[in-house]
Amino acid sequence: MSTTEQRVAIVTGAARGIGAATAVRLAAEGRAVAVLDLDEAACAETVEQITKAGGKALAVGCDVSDEAQVEAAVARVAAELGAPTILVNNAGVLRDNLLFKMSALDWDMVMGVHLKGAFLMSRAVQKHMVDAKFGRIVNLSSSSALGNRGQVNYSAAKAGLQGFTKTLAKELGKFGVTANAVAPGFIVTEMTAQTAARVGMGFEDFQAAAATQIPVQRVGRPEDIANAIAFFTGEEAGFVSGQVMYVAGGPLN
């Protein structure tokens, strides 16, 4: 591939939130972006934002936890946009509960989307990266990987993604492929709005309370995470691999 050729990125869970901001950011950097989410129609807004700004984007409906759907989605991206060599495993769900109330279904759902989803997507895309001798994989971990009450499923999945990332970095490094993880703290999205509702707080109050615990004294925005992801996907970041970057407005214990 010549360096002037446009690289193709896939961002999962890109219909809204951190994924949407990341898709927009990568497109602004000149990538052609597959905006992938459960429902193709829900991707339209992100795609429109990219194309209106002069970028190239494709809406792709896919459940990342379904092997056949993932294989078909990656094949479609390769056919319609070109071989994907940047992958952001961002799709995610919460099924929070205290351990004694957590169902096996809620455990499986969270593992399925975060861990199996990242595995299936990475496996489907790696052949294109190996062929191109270039690849950038970024996995969304979380500050919850360090442990968080009510999230045994989610924290286990997010800690698991850190091990997954380091192993990808070791296996794929010789093919010019890097793998890194971004671990956000509190970011204003529908996911944190859901958490506020679960604990019975208004979202504004929930954000204000969270901000007092964050060294920079504010909550994060999706663009804060997109910025870190853009760094890891950059052409010049080829010697940075297997890292976990906490993006949380301060250090975490």
Ligand SMILES: NC(=O)c1ccc[n+]([C@@H]2O[C@H](COP(=O)([O-])OP(=O)(O)OC[C@H]3O[C@@H](n4cnc5c(N)ncnc54)[C@H](O)[C@@H]3O)[C@@H](O)[C@H]2O)c1
């Ligand atoms: N918001 C935060 O504070 C925060 C903090 C740490 C980590 N994260 C992580 O960042 C990522 C994005 O979070 P967000 O806050 O933007 O969430 P969000 O709920 O706003 O968006 C998640 C997106 O993923 C999609 N999705 C869910 N299941 C899917 C599946 N099976 N296949 C394809 N798409 C699917 C949803 O439809 C949605 O569009 C997640 O992995 C999340 O765990 C978020």
